[in-house]
Amino acid sequence: MSLPHAILTALVEKPSSGLELTRRFDKSIGYFWSATHQQIYRELGKLEAEGLIRALPGRQPARGQKKSYEVLPAGRAELARWTAAPHDLKPLRDTMLLRLRAAAVVGTAGLEADLRRHLELHERQLAEYEEIEERDFPPGRDSTEDRLRHLVLRAGIDLETFWTRWLRHALAEFAELPDDEPA
Amino acid sequence: MSLPHAILTALVEKPSSGLELTRRFDKSIGYFWSATHQQIYRELGKLEAEGLIRALPGRQPARGQKKSYEVLPAGRAELARWTAAPHDLKPLRDTMLLRLRAAAVVGTAGLEADLRRHLELHERQLAEYEEIEERDFPPGRDSTEDRLRHLVLRAGIDLETFWTRWLRHALAEFAELPDDEPA
DNA sequence: CCCGGTTGTGCAACTAGTTGCAAAAACGGG
DNA sequence: CCCGTTTTTGCAACTAGTTGCACAACCGGG
Incomplete structure (x- = not known):
């Protein structure tokens, strides 16, 4: 809510x-x-x-x-x-992770392309955030408002960084996998 | 779906x-x-x-x-x-980030405690994942299934790592903030 | 052997979010 | 000044997920 x-x-x-x-x-x-x-x-x-x-x-x-x-x-x-007020953290719910788990039982055919596409999207998002950071948060500003907003942006940047890293790692793993178990 | x-x-x-x-x-x-x-x-x-x-x-x-x-x-x-099949990535929707942005306009009073609580929860979750990793994915296993499942777990670990780091960073920022602008 | 707790299945009603569309006002060119 | 387009607001119907509860079967103790 x-x-x-x-x-x-x-x-x-x-x-x-x-x-x-x-x-x-x-x-x-x-x-x-x-x-x-x-x-x-x-x-x-x-x-x-x-x-x-x-x-x-x-x-x-x-x-x-x-x-x-x-x-x-x-x-x-x-x-x-x-x-x-205290809020519970809502459990993670991520489709890509689910698909990877599904791929473990029905085969990885076709998944790699979408992994690559997601990597690109996350890279684009990351670049956008970094641009905003450069533009709106030059070093040296430190009003409370600025700091809090920057903190939020920082989370966005770090999250996208995590995803790009993880997707790259996943793609590297895929490259090493045997050519595919048929579903 | x-x-x-x-x-x-x-x-x-x-x-x-x-x-x-x-x-x-x-x-x-x-x-x-x-x-x-x-x-x-x-x-x-x-x-x-x-x-x-x-x-x-x-x-x-x-x-x-x-x-x-x-x-x-x-x-x-x-x-x-x-x-x-290709899937769109669903936009981020995170309550804590929203609350931080709200805090920028209505004051930070009370938020810090919940930040701390969340940090603890994420730390607990991270520890649980790392335990699973140690138990279920000893080095040297490399069936396709194992690798894919490990990849998924890795995402969980890295995500929780991100959150704990970010929350610690946020708490450090809070410590430096002027004592609070009243709402 | 029956009675109360536990296990397992399920309906109904609700909340949150999405999709598709309509309709009133305002805007701009001939 | 009128007519088509754009802007702005909004309704209705749908999908996904949550909450609360009901009810049958099964299990074990007195």
Whole structure:
């Protein structure tokens, strides 16, 4: 149940309309919490009904008309509560690892190509993160906000680094495997 | 849509009843694809209806009576197909990173304790994986199956290593932060 | 031999996220 | 100033996963 809090965070950072939120989720926030515009609209409705956010003055609400929201004190309080509350870590659930285990019993034919493709995608993502780091976090900045945001980006970079390394390792192993056990 | 394939993999490895599957998901398979017993029973029903698995002879089906399943050729073929087919990588979605970003706007109060708790949990998990590695993958084994399974375990170990490192880094940063901006 | 706990199977209802589409407003060229 | 396109909002239906509970069979002690 994190989407409402993702939205609250985004709105505290800057009041926005549904579409603006969608765009921000596509860029920065989506790097660690993705959401579609329908999810966002639905959630905005709920949050407004619960009194955590409110529509900014503007025109009366109607379809096709921009409607911006801002966070109310109750929303900010809820966000602070949620941030500090202990959360269970959700168990890992990764398709590629599952496929590798499946390959152990039905054969590895065809898997290697997708391993290679994933490696490329992760390399691209890693490069993108590193670019952001260079651009937005030059050495020497140290406001609390900057440090925290940098920490988050760091996690992204390290995660992608892990995947690229692991995929390379997997591909190296594949190269050494006997030519394949037929399924 | 990976649960059916997780179950097929498990059943190819060894035909089992719903409960046995549940237990195996709790131990080894659940390390990278968790599932509850209800999910498993429902899926077993679907897979049987689709003709990918079948109930082993045994007694006639009834509540409270063990019913084991085995994979049919069609099931094995579907598993091989799925394993080799290209898959999109699903976007990262991590609550802790979101909370850190939220903390950047509502304050870090309380977060540190949970960071510490998570570090402990990940350390425990890492230790467990390393124990398994020592026990099940002594150097020198090199059947294809062993190598692939080891690769999967390796991913688990490296992931947990990443998290413990990152969390330690985050805690170190926290220690340097000004005493807290009130929300 | 029966009665209470344990094992094993399963339904129903719910929450979260995804996909496909529609419809009102605003925008811009002829 | 009107008509087609784009922008922005939103509903409805679907898929995947979770939670809570029910119920049959089986097992062991009094």
